[in-house]
Amino acid sequence: xxxxxxxxxxxxxxxxxxxVDAVDLDIAPGEFFxxxxxxxxxxxxxxxxxxxxxxxxxxxxxxxxxxxxxVPPYRRNVNTVFQDYALFPHLNVLDNVAYGLMVKGxxxxxxHKAAEEALSLVRLPGYGARxxxxxSGGQRQRVALARALVNQPKVLLxxxxxxxLDLKLRxxxxxxxxSLQKALGITFVFVTxxxxxxxxxxxxxxxxxxxxIMQIGTPEDIYQRPRTRFVADFVGSxxxxxxxxxxxxxxxxxxxxxxxxxxRVSNATSGDGVAAKLIGTNYLGATTRLALDADGLxxxxxxxxxxALPAEGEAVxxxxxxxxxxxxxxxx
Amino acid sequence: xxxxxxxxxxxxxxxxxxxxxxxxxxxxxWRRPKLLLLLMLLPPVLWLGIVYIGxxxxxxxxxxxxxxxxxxxxxxxxxxxxxxxxxxxxxLDIILRTVTMAALVTLAxxxxxxxxxxxxxxxxxxxxxxxxxxxxxxxxxxSYLVKVYAWKLILAKEGILTWLFGKxxxxxxxxxxxxxxxxxxxxxxxxxxxxxxxFVYVWLPFMILPVQAALERVPGNLVEASSDLGASPGxxxxxxxxxxxxxxxxxxxxxxxxxxxxDYIIPAIIGTSRLFIGQAVYSQQGTAGNIPLAxxxxxxxxxxxxxxxxxxxxxxxxxxx
Numbered sequence: 272x273x274x275x276x277x278x279x280x281x282x283x284x285x286x287x288x289x290x291v292d293a294v295d296l297d298i299a300p301g302e303f304f305x306x307x308x309x310x311x312x313x314x315x316x317x318x319x320x321x322x323x324x325x326x327x328x329x330x331x332x333x334x335x336x337x338x339x340x341x342v343p344p345y346r347r348n349v350n351t352v353f354q355d356y357a358l359f360p361h362l363n364v365l366d367n368v369a370y371g372l373m374v375k376g377x378x379x380x381x382x383h384k385a386a387e388e389a390l391s392l393v394r395l396p397g398y399g400a401r402x403x404x405x406x407s408g409g410q411r412q413r414v415a416l417a418r419a420l421v422n423q424p425k426v427l428l429x430x431x432x433x434x435x436l437d438l439k440l441r442x443x444x445x446x447x448x449x450s451l452q453k454a455l456g457i458t459f460v461f462v463t464x465x466x467x468x469x470x471x472x473x474x475x476x477x478x479x480x481x482x483x484i485m486q487i488g489t490p491e492d493i494y495q496r497p498r499t500r501f502v503a504d505f506v507g508s509x510x511x512x513x514x515x516x517x518x519x520x521x522x523x524x525x526x527x528x529x530x531x532x533x534x535r536v537s538n539a540t541s542g543d544g545v546a547a548k549l550i551g552t553n554y555l556g557a558t559t560r561l562a563l564d565a566d567g568l569x570x571x572x573x574x575x576x577x578x579a580l581p582a583e584g585e586a587v588x589x590x591x592x593x594x595x596x597x598x599x600x601x602x603x
Numbered sequence: 604x605x606x607x608x609x610x611x612x613x614x615x616x617x618x619x620x621x622x623x624x625x626x627x628x629x630x631x632x633w634r635r636p637k638l639l640l641l642l643m644l645l646p647p648v649l650w651l652g653i654v655y656i657g658x659x660x661x662x663x664x665x666x667x668x669x670x671x672x673x674x675x676x677x678x679x680x681x682x683x684x685x686x687x688x689x690x691x692x693x694x695l696d697i698i699l700r701t702v703t704m705a706a707l708v709t710l711a712x713x714x715x716x717x718x719x720x721x722x723x724x725x726x727x728x729x730x731x732x733x734x735x736x737x738x739x740x741x742x743x744x745x746s747y748l749v750k751v752y753a754w755k756l757i758l759a760k761e762g763i764l765t766w767l768f769g770k771x772x773x774x775x776x777x778x779x780x781x782x783x784x785x786x787x788x789x790x791x792x793x794x795x796x797x798x799x800x801x802f803v804y805v806w807l808p809f810m811i812l813p814v815q816a817a818l819e820r821v822p823g824n825l826v827e828a829s830s831d832l833g834a835s836p837g838x839x840x841x842x843x844x845x846x847x848x849x850x851x852x853x854x855x856x857x858x859x860x861x862x863x864x865x866d867y868i869i870p871a872i873i874g875t876s877r878l879f880i881g882q883a884v885y886s887q888q889g890t891a892g893n894i895p896l897a898x899x900x901x902x903x904x905x906x907x908x909x910x911x912x913x914x915x916x917x918x919x920x921x922x923x924x
Contacts, residue, residue: 324827344830357828361846371832374842422832 273336275300275426275458276321281330283316290316292482293330298426298460298475300335303452305461305469308479309505314462317479318428321460323347335425345374350419351428355435356411358403364390364414365399371422389417392451409440416448426458433468445472466506470494478502494530499601503528510534510570517598526599533595534572536561537588538581544588549581565589666898675892685895689903694883698903701880704795705863708802709810709856715803716810716855717848723811724818739808751801751872758797758873760790788875798874802863809858817851818844853915860911864904880904 278296282289291313298304306314319325320332323344332339334349350371358367365386366373372382383399390396393413403411412432419427429448433441449472452459463469469476470490477487478501486498497503500511510529517527537544547565556576563570572589574580581587620626632639668677669684688694723735742750757763768777781787781794788794821844829839867881878886880900888897915921 322827322831324831344827345833345835349831351828351831353824353828355822355824357822357824359825359828359843370829370834370842374829374832374834374838418832 272299274298274333275302275335276460277333278317278320279331279333281317281320281327281332283313283320283325284328289482291320291327294482294484296477296484296487298458300458301456303449303459303461303472303474305463305473305476306479307463307466307469307476307506309464312479313482314464314477314479315430316482318351318430318460318462321426322349322351322428348422348424349426349428350422350424351430352412352415352419352432354430354432356403356415358411358414358418360403362403363399364395364401364403364406367403367414368399368418368421370418385421386417389421390414392420393417394447408435409444412436412444416451420451420455420457424457426460429459429461431462431464433463434465441468448472470506476506478506480505496597497528498599500526500528500599503597503599507531508571512596513568516568517596520593521596521598523598526601528597528599529570529591529595531560531571531573532558533591534570535590536563536572536574536578536581537590538585539588542588544590547587547589549583549585549587551583552580563587563589662898662901665894666902668895670893670895677894685899688896689899694900697878697880697883697900700877701864702907704799704802704879705860707799708806708863709859711799711803712807712810712859713814713852713856716807716814717852720811720815720818720848720851721844723815724821725823739811742804743808747805748868750805751869754797754801754804755792755873758791758800760792762790762792764791792873793875795874798870801869801873802866805869806859806862809862810852810855813854813858814848814851817848817854821847850921853912853921857908857912861904861908864907865901 274297276296276298278294281291281294281296283291294313294317296317306317308314316325320327321334321339323339323342323346327340334347339347359370362370365383368386368389369377369382372385377385387396387399390398393416395410395413395417398406398410398414403414406414412435415432432448433444436444445468448459448461461469461473470493473490475487476490476493478485478493480501486493486502488496493502493506497506497509503509503511507530510531512527512529514524514526518524521527536549545565547563547570549561550564551562553560553562554576555573558573559576559578559580561572561574561580563572570589620630666685667681667683668679669682670676671678689698719735719739723732727735759765765774765777768774777791780796781790786794786796786799788796791797791800825843825847826839829843830836834842865881867879867885870879871882880903884897884900887893887900
């Protein structure tokens with residue numbers, strides 16, 4: 272089966288900066304693919320390489336089996352939802368959405384009908400006559416989505432589209448995007464620095480750092496079985512355990528990852544477990560996050576709200592199930 | 604406990620007044636911001652209202668007087684006779700010639716200015732941007748008269764341009780152009796073509812700067828979005844860049860158009876002996892002593908600009924503002 276998007280040893284260097292460095296990537300048709308990473312990790316450059324705004328310094332890119340290097344953006348059947356939406360301020364919403372069809376020469380009546388349908392799809396029917404400046408952030412985001420979808424792209428690229436929305440709206444849009452993607456069956460490539468967003472929406476996630484892909488896998492893979500310290504730390508702020516510590520509990524001299532929610536905290540001062548001191552608590556609503564000091568090793572634990580907690584500064588005992596301790600591939 | 608806190612933070616919560624006239628004034632202005640605004644606006648409003656608009660109205664009033672053709676005295680009675688005089692063939696000719704020249708100069712300035720402004724807004728950074736501003740502004744630092752005379756030398760029959768055309772083996776092209784009716788003449792310096800070239804040269808900065816400012820405000824990702832949605836560079840220019848730069852082009856054209864309409868020095872030094880509006884005003888108020896007709900002539904550019912702006916607004920030139 273041909274990949275929707277395929278990168279073979281793709282690099283994009285800006286002078287001495289290796290924004291993207293020898294990346295191999297295969298995105299399956301119809302997949303919801305997330306590119307996750309901190310800012311400057313190369314994920315947005317990868318997206319721009321797919322869109323055609325950037326050309327690779329080395330390597331080859333193909334989109335549905337067709338070579339894409341040297342092909343300008345306007346000849347790629349790929350559309351982008353920009354981070355700050357990039358709606359045309361001088362056009363009303365309907366003409367914004369119909370823009371792609373207009374430049375392809377579709378007649379006015381037909382393209383306006385298609386634009387109306389696209390606006391209904393993103394639940395903004397009847398907003399066509401307004402100017403982008405009159406819309407709220409969430410509405411602009413939907414218009415940007417409609418403007419891309421109306422062209423029926425082979426791949427839809429989304430560059431941190433939810434970054435500017437407030438939490439409630441963001442959660443709604445996450446669900447909507449996901450169901451829209453399922454209904455339309457279009458390949459979505461989604462760039463985000465929010466690991467929660469990537470895990471909840473994507474079929475597969477690629478974790479970027481320093482222009483390279485650290486790990487590609489399903490959200491569960493990435494979360495439960497991080498391969499490197501970076502992935503463990505970046506995705507869900509796992510406790511990264513040094514090899515010496517891990518050896519005591521697993522017998523293997525390797526880096527380990529232990530999720531904060533796998534740690535149980537008890538008041539016991541003796542018995543099995545890791546002796547630690549509670550040094551701080553963060554109330555997060557549904558859960559409470561505890562900062563712990565286990566003989567110089569800084570650990571975090573997350574416990575459900577309402578759990579009886581020892582006072583700050585008190586000695587506690589930490590326990591966890593052996594299978595929760597994940598051993599990473601990264602050499603010690 | 605309390606004494607320790609006071610020791611840590613000895614400053615009071617409310618500071619005493621600064622004292623003196625200035626302190627009192629600061630407090631007064633803070634309490635009554637409108638007073639400050641009024642004081643700040645009064646001098647410029649007086650200047651603008653009396654000296655500027657006032658003289659314009661004086662001019663307007665003059666245009667409704669007429670001149671006694673026998674005595675040469677001004678008859679201070681309301682009449683539209685002077686405006687009627689504007690429609691005499693000789694005067695109408697002057698108006699048409701000037702408006703056509705202003706329109707062509709504006710069009711050419713826009714065409715020449717756009718790529719320069721686009722480069723400066725999109726690509727020039729740091730030192731290149733400074734160089735751009737310097738290059739655009741530098742001609743404005745030197746005297747306008749010196750520049751115009753310099754152009755007279757460049758365009759003269761014995762000038763560098765004729766020499767250059769000769770060296771390039773293109774003398775036939777220059778001769779063919781100069782033999783054309785209306786735009787031609789004995790040499791470029793005594794033809795309308797010369798007048799046109801110098802007008803475009805002198806007013807170009809006034810077009811480049813507003814267009815550059817307008818293009819600077821167009822976010823780069825709009826160009827990318829247009830391309831992403833399938834628009835070729837030409838389509839992106841027509842549908843995104845041009846409409847968004849239009850307010851700047853209109854602003855620039857107000858300068859180039861109205862400055863050309865009113866100028867009387869360039870066509871006097873470079874060009875034919877046929878008059879432009881500015882020259883007509885100059886000669887009517889000077890040698891002819893016909894102040895009312897001079898005033899009526901100056902009203903023409905004002906009316907034309909009014910119609911121009913009204914038309915530009917109707918075409919949506921300011922929608923993107």
